[in-house]
Amino acid sequence: MSGTSLRKRGIAFAAIAAAGLALGAGPAAAQLKSYDSSKPSFWKNPPPDWFLGDETEAQKGLAPPVGPALPTPLSELQDNLKKIKLPPGFKIEVYASGLPEARQMAWGDKGTLFVGSFGAGNVYAVTESGGKREVKTILKGLNMPTGVAFRDGALYVVAIDKLLRYDNAEAKLGAMPEPAVVYDDMPPFVAHGWKYIVMDKEGAMYLPFGPPFNIGIPPTSLSQIRRVHPNGLAELVALGVRNSVGGDIDPRTGQYWFTENARDWVSDDMPSDKLNRISRLGEHFGYPYCHQGDMPDPKFAMGHKCDEFTPPVLNLGAHVAPLGMKFYTGSQFPAEYRNNIFIAEHGSWNRHKYQGGRIMRVTVDPDGKNAKQEVFAEGWLTGAQEYSGRPADVVIAQDGSLLVADDWAGAVYRISYSR
Amino acid sequence: MRPFLAAVAAAACLALPAAEAADIEAGRARAEPCMACHGTDGITADRSIPSLAGQKERYLQWQLVFFRSGRRQSEIMQPQAAELSDEELRNLGAYFASLPRIVLPPGPPDPALHEKGKLAAARHRCASCHMDNYAGSQAAPAIAHQTREYTTKALEDYRNNARPSVGVAAMNEVAGGLTDEDIAAIALYMENPE
Numbered sequence: 378m379s380g381t382s383l384r385k386r387g388i389a390f391a392a393i394a395a396a397g398l399a400l401g402a403g404p405a406a407a408q409l410k411s412y413d414s415s416k417p418s419f420w421k422n423p424p425p426d427w428f429l430g431d432e433t434e435a436q437k438g439l440a441p442p443v444g445p446a447l448p449t450p451l452s453e454l455q456d457n458l459k460k461i462k463l464p465p466g467f468k469i470e471v472y473a474s475g476l477p478e479a480r481q482m483a484w485g486d487k488g489t490l491f492v493g494s495f496g497a498g499n500v501y502a503v504t505e506s507g508g509k510r511e512v513k514t515i516l517k518g519l520n521m522p523t524g525v526a527f528r529d530g531a532l533y534v535v536a537i538d539k540l541l542r543y544d545n546a547e548a549k550l551g552a553m554p555e556p557a558v559v560y561d562d563m564p565p566f567v568a569h570g571w572k573y574i575v576m577d578k579e580g581a582m583y584l585p586f587g588p589p590f591n592i593g594i595p596p597t598s599l600s601q602i603r604r605v606h607p608n609g610l611a612e613l614v615a616l617g618v619r620n621s622v623g624g625d626i627d628p629r630t631g632q633y634w635f636t637e638n639a640r641d642w643v644s645d646d647m648p649s650d651k652l653n654r655i656s657r658l659g660e661h662f663g664y665p666y667c668h669q670g671d672m673p674d675p676k677f678a679m680g681h682k683c684d685e686f687t688p689p690v691l692n693l694g695a696h697v698a699p700l701g702m703k704f705y706t707g708s709q710f711p712a713e714y715r716n717n718i719f720i721a722e723h724g725s726w727n728r729h730k731y732q733g734g735r736i737m738r739v740t741v742d743p744d745g746k747n748a749k750q751e752v753f754a755e756g757w758l759t760g761a762q763e764y765s766g767r768p769a770d771v772v773i774a775q776d777g778s779l780l781v782a783d784d785w786a787g788a789v790y791r792i793s794y795s796r
Numbered sequence: 797m798r799p800f801l802a803a804v805a806a807a808a809c810l811a812l813p814a815a816e817a818a819d820i821e822a823g824r825a826r827a828e829p830c831m832a833c834h835g836t837d838g839i840t841a842d843r844s845i846p847s848l849a850g851q852k853e854r855y856l857q858w859q860l861v862f863f864r865s866g867r868r869q870s871e872i873m874q875p876q877a878a879e880l881s882d883e884e885l886r887n888l889g890a891y892f893a894s895l896p897r898i899v900l901p902p903g904p905p906d907p908a909l910h911e912k913g914k915l916a917a918a919r920h921r922c923a924s925c926h927m928d929n930y931a932g933s934q935a936a937p938a939i940a941h942q943t944r945e946y947t948t949k950a951l952e953d954y955r956n957n958a959r960p961s962v963g964v965a966a967m968n969e970v971a972g973g974l975t976d977e978d979i980a981a982i983a984l985y986m987e988n989p990e
Binding site: 418421422423424425427428429430432437438440441442443445446447448450453477496497498517518567568 | 817854857858860861865866867882885886889921923924925927934935936955957960962963964965966968969970972973
């Protein structure tokens with residue numbers, strides 16, 4: 378289905394929904410899925426429709442691909458990296474291997490690289506001494522500890538419904554202390570419940586709260602971003618956000634920018650995933666009413682118009698799955714890269730021909746204007762629906778190189794530049 | 797693809813440890829202790845124990861990873877899996893996946909329940925991941941021709957979050973909405989879904 382015809386259809390649906398609302402419980406209301414989130418069972422086992430139920434006959438079988446059960450061996454990783462294309466002067470190498478389902482990365486003060494994971498439930502520490510790099514599993518058995526952050530000697534880990542703090546972590550890698558629970562006012566479901574942590578200069582942490590479904594009117598405690606202070610005080614900073622698993626603070630302004638995965642099951646090319654910026658407290662980014670800044674939802678627009686919401690800074694493409702992102706603050710790369718954004722795209726599952734699975738470079742002004750993107754590193758997508766790896770996060774190393782976490786291959790790569 | 801890649805990798809990196817691509821023969825040798833319960837040909841006599849012959853390689857490897865880490869609980873399987881290296885685990889998955897899948901004789905027929913199972917499987921969209929013939933794909937296992945006893949336990953365990961699912965938490969979420977009757981019907985239907 379083309380974007381244009383879809384858009385028309387979307388508007389037509391929106392009009393019906395609006396008419397239905399005007400009449401009270403009109404026929405349109407019956408078309409809307411209803412979720413009874415009043416019962417604890419909803420939170421324990423949300424409906425599985427984030428990956429099932431909204432598909433057309435042509436979309437049947439587009440299930441999320443499952444990666445290898447074991448991390449990719451070093452020799453195979455090195456082989457895979459030979460196929461990665463980078464701009465001239467850049468090279469990529471394996472930084473660490475054997476980190477099952479590696480997700481967000483964060484640096485400790487003493488040079489330890491902490492790495493969260495997905496279902497593996499582990500947090501890893503990559504350390505270097507005497508030129509030898511070592512991967513240790515320092516925490517096990519956590520519930521999808523995808524997000525990590527570090528400040529004042531403490532490692533912060535977010536595992537679905539708990540934000541944990543491990544004090545003096547770098548001195549205790551061999552036997553981590555019992556954590557303090559910083560914040561736990563979070564629902565326990567896992568679908569879109571996996572999180573990313575972005576710490577600002579005050580030490581407050583931006584945490585995403587995705588709805589546990591593809592599309593629907595979310596409970597009021599979801600589809601939002603909260604800013605959680607180290608003492609557990611939480612503020613609501615953004616509304617209307619679907620599944621966000623990446624963000625960063627703009628070093629130029631201190632504002633929070635974030636990536637967002639758009640709804641599935643519309644079509645291969647609609648709607649686009651987004652890059653957003655919060656310029657004032659409580660902005661609404663459109664979900665579930667409006668996608669990609671200009672596409673009313675076919676079912677859930679509910680009479681809203683797209684201009685009621687904050688548009689994206691940049692539409693990144695449909696089903697590219699933007700996850701971790703960082704402003705480039707290093708000095709190793711050429712000067713024009715300074716304050717550019719690197720985005721790790723995890724790549725598609727809800728698309729017949731996958732796209733994404735690469736690192737994008739975005740150049741954009743501090744106010745969000747003049748945004749444009751280009752491919753920085755690609756080659757992990759090896760067929761219409763095949764990956765050799767899936768980038769999940771990026772982080773800048775002290776020497777200005779860029780590290781990439783890959784949760785498919787269970788590895789971390791290093792991209793460096795030399796003239 | 798794996799053997800070819802391994803050959804390239806081995807040629808390119810002679811200094812590295814032996815190539816890690818799966819070795820079916822090594823898997824057969826390592827499978828010796830498995831045979832007491834899972835049968836010499838991967839087909840089990842005990843209807844509560846799953847047959848592994850011809851099961852999807854990636855699914856088998858994930859289950860062994862789950863047992864090894866304790867994320868999937870079993871007094872029998874956990875100690876067995878705890879001793880496996882990554883290489884042994886890969887080989888075991890490849891070996892059982894390589895065995896011919898044999899159609900087990902179904903249990904006592906119940907046409908009414910079979911029909912209910914067919915409808916429930918359609919309603920819950922089992923074919924989306926397990927394919928129209930329920931023979932599985934990638935990490936989604938073959939679910940056709942398992943015994944009703946095993947399928948019932950598997951679905952109950954997923955429903956109770958007693959075992960983890962690949963695909964994020966796909967099976968836990970799907971099974972969360974199943975009634976006891978759905979489970980009984982689907983389990984019977986999957987014995988012979990043709």
